[in-house]
Amino acid sequence: MEEKSLDVLTPGPDESAIGTSRFTSPETGIEKDLAEVLADVMCVERVSIDSHFFDDLGANSLVMAHFCARVRKRADLPSASMKDIYRHPTIRSLATGLADHAPAEPSVPTPSEVVTPVGTARYALCGTLQFLLFLGYSFLAGLVAARGYTWVSAGSGVIDLYLRSFVFGGIGFIGLCTFPIAAKWLLIGRWKARNFPVWGLTYLRFWTVKVLINANPMIFFVGNPLYVLYLRALGARIGKGVTILSRSVPVCTDLLTVGAGTVIRKDSFFLCYRAHAGRIQTGRVTLGRDVFIGEKTVLDIDTSMGDGAQLGHTSTLYSGQAVPDGQHWHGSPAQLTQHDYLRIGPAPCGTLRRAGFGLITVLQLLLLYVPLSVGGAYMLVTLVPALRNRLSPGTAELTSLNLCVDALVLSLLLFFGFVVVGLAVMFTVPRLINLVVKPDKIYPLYGFHYSAHRAIGRMTNIKFFAWLLGDSSYIVHYLRGIGYDLSRVEQTGSNFGTEVQHETPFLCSVGSGTMVADGLSIINADYSSTSFRVSRASIGSHNFLGNNIAFPSGARTGENCLLATKVMVPLEGEVREGVGLLGSPCFEIPRSVERDSRFDHLRAGDTLRRNLAAKNHYNIRSMIFFLLVRWLHFFALTMLGLASAELYDSYGHVLIAAFLVLSLGFTAVYFVLVERGIAAFRALQPQVCSIYDPYFWWHERLWKVPDNYLDIFNGTPFKNVIWRMLGVRIGSRVFDDGCYVTERTLTTIGNDCTLNAGSKIQCHSQEDGTFKSDRSTLGAGCTIGVGAHVHYGVTMGTGAVLAPDSFLMKGEEVPQHARWGGNPATEMRDAPHQPEALTRTG
Numbered sequence: 001m002e003e004k005s006l007d008v009l010t011p012g013p014d015e016s017a018i019g020t021s022r023f024t025s026p027e028t029g030i031e032k033d034l035a036e037v038l039a040d041v042m043c044v045e046r047v048s049i050d051s052h053f054f055d056d057l058g059a060n061s062l063v064m065a066h067f068c069a070r071v072r073k074r075a076d077l078p079s080a081s082m083k084d085i086y087r088h089p090t091i092r093s094l095a096t097g098l099a100d101h102a103p104a105e106p107s108v109p110t111p112s113e114v115v116t117p118v119g120t121a122r123y124a125l126c127g128t129l130q131f132l133l134f135l136g137y138s139f140l141a142g143l144v145a146a147r148g149y150t151w152v153s154a155g156s157g158v159i160d161l162y163l164r165s166f167v168f169g170g171i172g173f174i175g176l177c178t179f180p181i182a183a184k185w186l187l188i189g190r191w192k193a194r195n196f197p198v199w200g201l202t203y204l205r206f207w208t209v210k211v212l213i214n215a216n217p218m219i220f221f222v223g224n225p226l227y228v229l230y231l232r233a234l235g236a237r238i239g240k241g242v243t244i245l246s247r248s249v250p251v252c253t254d255l256l257t258v259g260a261g262t263v264i265r266k267d268s269f270f271l272c273y274r275a276h277a278g279r280i281q282t283g284r285v286t287l288g289r290d291v292f293i294g295e296k297t298v299l300d301i302d303t304s305m306g307d308g309a310q311l312g313h314t315s316t317l318y319s320g321q322a323v324p325d326g327q328h329w330h331g332s333p334a335q336l337t338q339h340d341y342l343r344i345g346p347a348p349c350g351t352l353r354r355a356g357f358g359l360i361t362v363l364q365l366l367l368l369y370v371p372l373s374v375g376g377a378y379m380l381v382t383l384v385p386a387l388r389n390r391l392s393p394g395t396a397e398l399t400s401l402n403l404c405v406d407a408l409v410l411s412l413l414l415f416f417g418f419v420v421v422g423l424a425v426m427f428t429v430p431r432l433i434n435l436v437v438k439p440d441k442i443y444p445l446y447g448f449h450y451s452a453h454r455a456i457g458r459m460t461n462i463k464f465f466a467w468l469l470g471d472s473s474y475i476v477h478y479l480r481g482i483g484y485d486l487s488r489v490e491q492t493g494s495n496f497g498t499e500v501q502h503e504t505p506f507l508c509s510v511g512s513g514t515m516v517a518d519g520l521s522i523i524n525a526d527y528s529s530t531s532f533r534v535s536r537a538s539i540g541s542h543n544f545l546g547n548n549i550a551f552p553s554g555a556r557t558g559e560n561c562l563l564a565t566k567v568m569v570p571l572e573g574e575v576r577e578g579v580g581l582l583g584s585p586c587f588e589i590p591r592s593v594e595r596d597s598r599f600d601h602l603r604a605g606d607t608l609r610r611n612l613a614a615k616n617h618y619n620i621r622s623m624i625f626f627l628l629v630r631w632l633h634f635f636a637l638t639m640l641g642l643a644s645a646e647l648y649d650s651y652g653h654v655l656i657a658a659f660l661v662l663s664l665g666f667t668a669v670y671f672v673l674v675e676r677g678i679a680a681f682r683a684l685q686p687q688v689c690s691i692y693d694p695y696f697w698w699h700e701r702l703w704k705v706p707d708n709y710l711d712i713f714n715g716t717p718f719k720n721v722i723w724r725m726l727g728v729r730i731g732s733r734v735f736d737d738g739c740y741v742t743e744r745t746l747t748t749i750g751n752d753c754t755l756n757a758g759s760k761i762q763c764h765s766q767e768d769g770t771f772k773s774d775r776s777t778l779g780a781g782c783t784i785g786v787g788a789h790v791h792y793g794v795t796m797g798t799g800a801v802l803a804p805d806s807f808l809m810k811g812e813e814v815p816q817h818a819r820w821g822g823n824p825a826t827e828m829r830d831a832p833h834q835p836e837a838l839t840r841t842g
Contacts, residue, residue, distance in 0.1 A: 024050040030095045033077055038091065041067045049091035054590045061589075062772075062793060065811030072815070072827075081826040082809055086582070086589045115278040115752045115781035115799065118199045123733045126199040127717035133208060135661065142656030148172060152374060162371050169370035173217065180212035181233050184253075190235060191252035191272070193301075193836040195281040198735045198754075206273075206280060207715050210251045222247050223454060224361055225354040225446065231256070239289065240351065241529045243445065246270070248758075252282045259289035259307065261529040263342075267521065267550070269786050270299040274319075274804070275737050275754045276783050283835045288325065292342045295523055296550045298332075298758075298787045298805040302835045310341045313523065313550045314568040314584045316787075316805035318821065320833025330568065332584040332805050332823040339572045343554070347444035347531035357446035403646070407639035414638075415631045422462065427481045430456045434483070434506050442533045450532060453504065453525070460505045468626065470498030470518075471700045472619035473612070485509040487541070492603070493615040494691050494766070496520075498703065504534050511541025511559065517766055518703075519548035526553075540577070544768050548760075548789065557581070562591050565765070566789055566807045566823055583807075584823040592768065599690035603769050611692035618697040626704050633670055633706075637663055667709045672725045675705040675744075683727060683745035686774040696771045699764075703742070714738045714757070723749075731780060739784060743773060743792075750780035750798070758787040765792060765810065772810075779816065803828065 023046070026032035031049050039047050041063060053059045059067075064085045071080045078098040088097040148168045155161040187205045196202040218230040223245050228238050234253035239260030246264050250256050252272035264270070270293075273282045283301025287293070291305045294313035303317040311317065312330030323329050330337045433452045443449040460482045469475040475496045476489050483505035489495065490513040497518035502508050503525035510516070516539075524537040537553040539545070546565035556570045562580035563569060570576070570586055580589040644659045651658075678701050689695055713719040719736045726744040731751035739755035741747050743763035749755075761784075764773040774793035778784070782796045785804035796802070796814040803821025814820050819828040 022050070023048045024092075026091070028095060030077065030099065031091055033074070034071065034095055035091050037070045037074070037077075038067050041070060047091065049095075051090060053085065053089045055089075061809065062811040065793070065809060066813075069811070069813035072813075079827060082812075082824050083583065083587065083826065086587065115754070116197070117752045118197060118278070118733055120732065123199045123717060126204055129204055130207065130716050131718075135657065138657040138660040139654070141660065142653035144172065144175075145656055146653035148374075161375055165371040165375035166366065169374040170366045172374075173365070173370055177216060177218050177230070180209070180216045181230075183212050184209045184234055191254040191282055193255065193283050195279045195835075197279050198275065199733070203280060206251075210715070213251060214249055219247060219249060221361070225358045226361060229358075241349075241354075243527060243529050245527065250285070255282060255284045255301075257284070257286045259287055259291060261290040262287050262292070263527050263529050264293040265295040265297075265313070265523075265527065267295050268293050268297045268299070269758055269804075271757065271786065272301060274301055274786055275735055275756050277781070277799075277801070278735065278752055278754055281835055283319070290529070294330075294341055294550075295521065295552075296548070296787075298785075300786070300804050302833065312337065312339065312341045312568070312571075313552060314566065314823075316584075316803075316823075318803060318833070319835055330585055332568075332807075333803075333821065335585070337572075337585070341571075342528060344526040344528050344531055344533050345442060346528055347442055349444040349446060349530035353444065353446050357450075403639065403642055407635055407642050410642075411631065411635040411638040415634045419627075423465065423481075426459055426462065426465070430459050430482065430505070434504070437504070437534060439507055440533060440535050442531050444531055445527075445529075453532065453534065456505075457503050461501050463499070466496075466500055467498045467704065467706075468623055470496055470500070471703065472623065473616050474619070474623070479505070479508075483508070488512050491612060492691070492769070493612050493619070507534055507536040507553075509536060509538040511539060511543065513542040514539055514544070515766075515768065516545045517547045517565075520545055521550045523550055523552040546765070546767075547762065560591060562589075562767070564589070565762075565791070568823075582824060599692075599769050603692075614694075615692060615697055618694070619700075622697075622701050622704065625701075629674055630706065633667065636666065636670070640666070664709070664712065668713075668722055669725075671706055671709065672722065675702060675726060678702060678705070679727075679745070684743055684773065686746070688770065688772045691766065691769050691771055693771075699771070699773075710740075711738065746773060746775045746792075748775065748777040750778055750782065752781050753778055754781075754783040756784055756786040756788070756804070759784040759789070761790045763792040774810070785821075 026035050026049050035047050035049055039045065042057065042059065047057060051057050053064060061082065065082060068080045068082060068085065071077050080094065080098060084094060084097060088094040152161065152164045152168055155164045187209055213234065218227060221227040221230070227244060228242055231250065231253055232238055236250065236253040236256040236258070238258045241261045242258050244264045245266045246268040247266065248269045248271065250270055250272050255272040256270065270285050272285050273280055281301060285299050285301065286304040288305055288307035288309065290308045292310040294311055294315060296314045297311055298316045300317060300319040302319045303321050305311065305323040306325030308326040309323040310328040311323065311334060314332070315330045315334050316332040317323070318333045321334060323334070328337050328339060328341065329335060330339070433456050436452050437449055465478055466475065469478045471494055473491050473493050476486060476491065479496065480486055485508065487509070492515055494515060496516045499518040500516065500520045502522040507524045508522050522537050525532055525534045535553045537551060537555070539551060540557060540559040540561060542560045543557070543563065545551070545563045546567070548566050549563055549569065551569050552571060554571055556573055556575050557563065558575045558577040560578045561576055564580060564582040566584065567581050567586050568584035576588070578591055580591045582589045640659060640662060644655045647655055687695060710719065710722065713722060715737050720730055720734050723730050723741065723744065728741055728744045729748040731749060731753070733751060734749055734753045734755065736755045738757035739759045739761065741761045746763040747761050761776055763776050764771065772792065776790055776792055776794040778796045779798040779800065781799040783801045784790065785802055785806060787805040788802045788808070789806070790802065790808045791810040793811040794808055797816035797818065799817040800814040801819045802808055802825060803819070805823065806821045806825040807823040808814070808820065808825045812825070819832060820826060821828045
């Protein structure tokens with residue numbers, strides 16, 4: 001029988017605190033009702049209306065989330081949210097606050113749209129056609145690669161080989177770039193605001209174009225004027241001098257308008273479509289001249305910003321929101337602010353400079369990188385006996401022992417050579433390049449210094465090493481090696497997670513005793529449409545940073561702060577110290593409560609040294625294990641590739657297509673088996689423990705299992721199959737456009753749910769030295785918006801909707817067909833905006 005998650009995560013009230021606090025009886029009916037509900041949730045006889053929820057009663061946010069859910073179920077009580085709890089932390093103040101802000105005539109929440117389930121036959125047919133399209137694309141790629149190899153290999157001499165590599169590589173690259181553009185115009189024409197059901201033929205055309213656009217190598221030119229030309233070729237209306245740094249590619253490009261001089265920072269979503277209640281809705285995103293879009297933002301469909309408008313980092317424009325000319329907004333949903341997020345002046349950067357930078361990029365690509373890649377691949381085949389012999393007719397046997405030996409040697413050299421050489425390059429080359437980029441100096445875009453800055457970012461943000469060393473003591477040495485200033489580190493064994501990025505590592509400072517969860521993005525570069533500047537970003541000592549945080553330079557946070565998941569780090573006001581910050585825009589919460597510090601005795605003195613030594617030994621074994629796991633995967637693909645090369649003379653390009661398909665299928669099955677094997681094919685249970693508990697170390701191993709392959713299956717029925725193999729309790733016909741689930745076996749997703757790109761279901765949290773996990777359940781027909789984040793212990797009723805970029809906090813209960821949104825998420829009682837897409841169906 002499963003444990004009750006609330007009992008696991010809230011092991012009883014602080015009786016001593018309740019017993020010693022002075023009791024004050026309720027004076028009004030609402031105070032009496034609220035006190036009775038809280039006492040029932042905390043399993044105590046009574047609570048004082050003047051007792052502080054956290055300091056006096058020892059409650060935590062999960063307990064209070066359950067309290068809010070109970071209050072919302074009472075028709076005779078006003079609705080309460082976690083933001084209300086933090087603003088009014090006693091029964092007396094909460095009763096007053098709820099009464100003051102209650103509407104004269106209570107509004108009735110507008111129910112969400114009801115999902116119309118599609119037939120299983122159409123669902124299966126769509127998946128079959130998607131697979132056939134992938135087969136066709138693989139066949140075409142195999143045919144081109146085979147013909148190209150044959151023609152390049154006919155060359156004689158170095159110059160002839162270079163010229164043939166230049167011609168074939170150039171034509172191939174141009175073909176890869178133009179094919180998605182041609183496909184878009186042939187299959188779609190011009191995008192219009194409309195809506196259509198998923199899994200139909202219209203959706204199949206949409207998905208085909210989306211996949212081709214995202215697979216286009218032009219994505220590597222984000223931050224380059226060439227990328228703007230690419231979006232224009234797809235139909236976007238983009239003015240002069242626009243700088244786009246986000247790798248999130250807009251799909252319905254004809255609905256995108258961007259005025260001259262606009263800047264869009266990285267990790268921003270402006271897709272011009274969304275999935276909602278089992279349908280795709282396309283809509284316009286209109287940005288005026290000289291607009292600034294901050295990092296980690298979401299622009300929903302039917303949003304607009306006037307000339308000179310700004311949207312701060314970690315912010316969202318909901319459908320129907322429009323920012324007037326010259327106004328600055330931030331938050332989720334966005335609201336007016338006076339802060340200026342454009343913190344850098346202009347620099348000389350005209351059309352000629354942009355055109356020259358783009359031309360130099362093209363010449364480098366066509367004259368250097370492409371010929372070296374094609375010619376290098378041919379030379380590898382020629383010089384490596386294992387490949388040369390197998391591509392020569394009749395020189396080897398498929399069943400020979402040499403196949404395994406050659407694959408073993410080749411995979412060992414390539415895989416571990418990458419690890420050794422990669423670390424050596426990362427620790428040396430960026431430091432040399434960094435000598436030419438001075439902090440706090442304004443440089444024009446698209447010049448030598450800009451290229452140097454981008455090269456540093458690309459080389460030092462390679463995800464492999466942070467993945468390998470994260471969640472261990474050794475990530476500290478790695479980050480120091482690439483340039484971080486970590487002062488005098490207090491090792492915890494979990495100082496940083498496996499996902500941390502920056503714009504330059506040489507201006508990142510993290511104070512002593514600070515712990516950082518996954519998803520930290522340090523913003524230590526400022527951009528305008530013509531200039532950039534790097535400056536130091538400093539995180540204070542003894543901080544704890546939750547998941548998915550954008551931390552800018554100039555942040556107004558100091559020592560001993562708790563920065564909650566998805567918080568908007570403030571850039572104005574006094575420096576916050578000794579407090580917690582939650583939400584967007586942020587507000588203060590308690591830094592910690594007694595329940596969250598129950599394991600602090602394990603983090604000091606000899607006990608810490610023993611625990612840390614044990615965790616380090618465990619983490620070393622984990623790192624060795626996952627290096628072997630990754631190498632074995634590479635070895636298997638190498639052996640499959642050598643076997644394909646051996647049979648190439650008989651089957652030709654068909655074998656290349658088969659290799660692509662089999663590699664993808666093998667990768668998915670292999671890593672599924674690795675993850676389920678680590679868990680011994682058993683489901684996780686809700687937990688609360690110290691980070692020095694061996695259970696937590698084991699749980700960290702599950703986070704390290706590679707899962708990047710999941711993105712390839714976005715928007716297909718195969719994604720649901722893989723989730724089910726990984727242990728997610730997932731229903732039928734779920735549409736997953738790019739959701740990420742951290743604890744698979746703690747997650748339940750009902751039939752016909754709609755999960756948008758960039759969304760996340762996270763069934764755990766790590767707060768300082770305490771780890772907590774619990775189940776999260778999405779009822780049938782739920783919709784999770786773009787970039788939304790669902791925490792642990794959450795229940796969403798049938799047909800409930802979570803708006804884009806929202807943060808649904810731990811323990812929340814969303815009623816059936818309710819609409820919630822915001823950071824933190826609360827009930828949205830206003831009538832939803834009706835997108836233009838709803839007037840046109842297809």
